[in-house]
Amino acid sequence: MIETVPVALGTRSYDVKLAAGLLSEAGAHIAPLLKRPKVAIVSDAHVASLHLDALTKSLDAQGISHSNLSLPQGESTKSWAHLQDVVHWLLSEQIERADVVIAFGGGVIGDLVGFAASILRRGVRFVQIPTSLLAQVDSSVGGKTGINAPHGKNLIGAFHQPSLVLADISVLGTLTERDFLAGYGEVAKYGLLGDAAFFDWLEANGPALAAGDEALRLAAVKHSVAMKAGIVSRDETEQGERALLNLGHTFCHALEAATGYSDRLLHGEGVAIGCALAFETSARLG
Ligand SMILES: NC(=O)c1ccc[n+]([C@@H]2O[C@H](COP(=O)([O-])OP(=O)(O)OC[C@H]3O[C@@H](n4cnc5c(N)ncnc54)[C@H](O)[C@@H]3O)[C@@H](O)[C@H]2O)c1
Ligand SMILES: [Zn+2]
Incomplete structure (x- = not known):
């Protein structure tokens, strides 16, 4: 059974959906958000090696085309250098204003990709698929996005709410x-x-x-x-x-x-x- 927790924020409201095995149905939950059947997925290499197949299968099942960028795992990925990589990659994938970007990973990926979505073409929508416990209970909800500066953590960023959060409890098993x-x-x-x-x-x-x-x-x-x-x-x-x-x-x-x-x-x-x-x-x- 899928549990839903609504985040009530007026026109920026969205749902957090939670269930064991939800990844296999992710495509069906994302499809209603799309203006054309295409998404860009950003993940970390470790998460991608374990769980990307399940996500892409669920997108394939809905006829949604997808491309993936995998970044190095770890906190140091929340940097200007990787923000630039993500934004340039999304541009080269021709992600438009009406498209949806998927942040697939822990809090590092969620924060970085959410921030990239907030500045790409002055803001595109994004979906959080949090895969760590920390990301499921905290960082994927609430719209705080950003990167670290030499001066301190999370000092560069934006409030940018996701359009949907899909938390698959089963992925916590890895x-x-x-x-x-x-x-x-x-x-x-x-x-x-x-x-x-x-x-x-x-x-x-x-x-x-x-x-x-x-x-x-x-x-x-x-x-x-x-x-x-x-x-x-x-x-x-x-x-x-x-x-x-x-x-x-x-x-x-x-x-x-x-x-x-x-x-x-x-x-x-x-x-x-x-x-x-x-x-x-x-x-x-x-
Ligand atoms: N935006 C917010 O409101 C908010 C709130 C709390 C924390 N944060 C940020 O979140 C970050 C920490 O998040 P985190 O702990 O998820 O770190 P993380 O994204 O680095 O993930 C931790 C490790 O777990 C691995 N991993 C993730 N999912 C996995 C899975 N299902 N199976 C196996 N390995 C998996 C990752 O590859 C990584 O090595 C920090 O940068 C912190 O500042 C943000
Ligand atoms: Zn925290």
Whole structure:
């Protein structure tokens, strides 16, 4: 069964659809958005090697033609150099204003490709197909897109909402344990944001969820997305409440800068450590 979480943003509203095995139906969900049967897919090489076939088969089944650009995996891909690669590639693929770009990967691909879509021809639509836990529960929803600068993380970017988010819970099965647990840092964050019942539920179900239980994974992702969708619909551009989602992120961003945005520290690991430091600080402040 497909679960749907609406993100209510007036004319920029969209749905987040979630299910195990959703990738095999992606084409059918994307087809209604298209003015002509053609899409451009940007992914990272690792995700593409594992899951691109399933996505392209579902597009083929709908008669949607597709081309793919695969970028190196890792945070350093969120750079001017790769932004330029993506934009130039989309232009060479003759992606027009009315076309749709697909961001297929983790938060790195979602942020980079969303930003590319926001500036290509002054803005084209894009679909997020998040494949990491972090991207499914957080980065694919809400329209924050961008790249990193030498001065800090995510300092160059735009608010650009996707037209659709398709989260296939089954693809989480190929994440390394480290990547899965890093994403869980953002899930636990939602519990700490004022949802004690969800935090308790995670305390009880976290181990089974981490071990691979897809029903529990779906429940956790859906709850997290619903919390984010509510906050984003009340405060799209972070004038107030949306800043709650940055819990632990001040410390996290400092730690990521100190470790050179390398895989020495993953973003979700930084969030987990950052939440602990934020609580330590607030306790010390009384
Ligand atoms: N826009 C936002 O609101 C927002 C929110 C939170 C985080 N972020 C950004 O998200 C990024 C982190 O996202 P991430 O943790 O997804 O990083 P990522 O995109 O680098 O993915 C992590 C790793 O997992 C691999 N991977 C992804 N899906 C996989 C799958 N199904 N199977 C096997 N491997 C898979 C990737 O190849 C990569 O090596 C950071 O840049 C962070 O700033 C953005
Ligand atoms: Zn984060």
